[in-house]
Amino acid sequence: MIMAFLLSYIGAVSKKFALITVHFTVFLYLGSGVIGTFHHLYWTGSPIPIIALGAVFSALEVVPLTLLGFEIVHNLKVNREGGVDYAYKWPVYFFISVAFWNLVGAGVFGFLINPPIVLYYAQGINTTPIHSHTALFGVYGLLAISLMLFSVRHIVTRASWSDQMLKWSFWCLNGGLASMAVFSLIPSGFYQLWYAIKYGMWYARSPEITSGPVIRALSWARLVPDVIFASGAILLLLFLVRAIYLSFYKKV
Numbered sequence: 001m002i003m004a005f006l007l008s009y010i011g012a013v014s015k016k017f018a019l020i021t022v023h024f025t026v027f028l029y030l031g032s033g034v035i036g037t038f039h040h041l042y043w044t045g046s047p048i049p050i051i052a053l054g055a056v057f058s059a060l061e062v063v064p065l066t067l068l069g070f071e072i073v074h075n076l077k078v079n080r081e082g083g084v085d086y087a088y089k090w091p092v093y094f095f096i097s098v099a100f101w102n103l104v105g106a107g108v109f110g111f112l113i114n115p116p117i118v119l120y121y122a123q124g125i126n127t128t129p130i131h132s133h134t135a136l137f138g139v140y141g142l143l144a145i146s147l148m149l150f151s152v153r154h155i156v157t158r159a160s161w162s163d164q165m166l167k168w169s170f171w172c173l174n175g176g177l178a179s180m181a182v183f184s185l186i187p188s189g190f191y192q193l194w195y196a197i198k199y200g201m202w203y204a205r206s207p208e209i210t211s212g213p214v215i216r217a218l219s220w221a222r223l224v225p226d227v228i229f230a231s232g233a234i235l236l237l238l239f240l241v242r243a244i245y246l247s248f249y250k251k252v
């Protein structure tokens with residue numbers, strides 16, 4: 001909703017399009033999102049109707065998330081039309097990555113663990129962090145960065161704004177998150193799921209498995225992706241310090 005407001009404010013989309021999007025989003029969130037949160041209650045002693053409602057409505061959440069995927073195409077067009085020196089290029093790219101992670105992290109990886117029968121075997125094993133890392137940082141972390149950049153763009157001067165630093169930060173944050181999922185979270189999640197289905201969840205969560213050589217090796221495999229990810233965060237911080245310094249102290 002905030003992005004619809006901002007994009008219409010800077011003239012990237014029409015006010016009518018922004019308004020339709022806001023109404024549609026409210027309708028979908030109220031229609032599926034609220035009841036969808038029951039998926040957190042499946043195996044906490046909830047009555048069967050709660051499990052059924054949670055399963056159906058959170059599966060429905062995937063519909064708006066898929067539709068949001070189309071936002072990627074639309075926003076790429078916004079950036080193309082803005083030209084090479086477009087001031088909002090990187091804030092818009094960060095927003096594009098939000099739509100991407102909405103689709104993959106929340107949509108695909110959320111759906112992966114969403115059916116109650118799957119979560120019966122998979123609750124609290126490493127299939128959850130596949131989804132929670134990619135959805136929580138991928139969607140809300142990157143959205144917060146995108147919104148911050150839209151605001152900062154209005155506060156600091158154009159000369160102090162480094163597209164190059166933002167470009168590296170963008171790729172390190174997204175690349176670090178993607179490689180963390182591919183090289184560590186996904187293999188360790190499926191490794192535990194295999195044992196959960198074969199012998200039961202108690203075994204998948206036992207010290208033999210969670211402190212065993214495979215999970216240890218996969219935890220070490222996160223080292224490089226984590227460093228890449230952290231570099232993205234540091235670069236973003238440096239970008240901000242530099243922009244504030246140049247705008248307010250050097251007055252460029």
Ligand code: HEM
Pocket residue numbers: 039040058059061062102106107110111112113114115119122123124125128131132135136139140
């Ligand atoms: C941007 C949206 C979303 C965010 C930020 C998000 C975030 C999270 C987080 C942080 C957890 C871990 C909670 C815990 O361990 O107690 C979680 C769990 C879960 N999420 Fe999502 N989620 C999102 C969307 C979805 C969607 C659309 C679905 C279904 C298609 C879904 C299905 C689940 C399920 C089933 C769990 C429970 C996993 C378990 O108990 O082991 N989530 N989510």
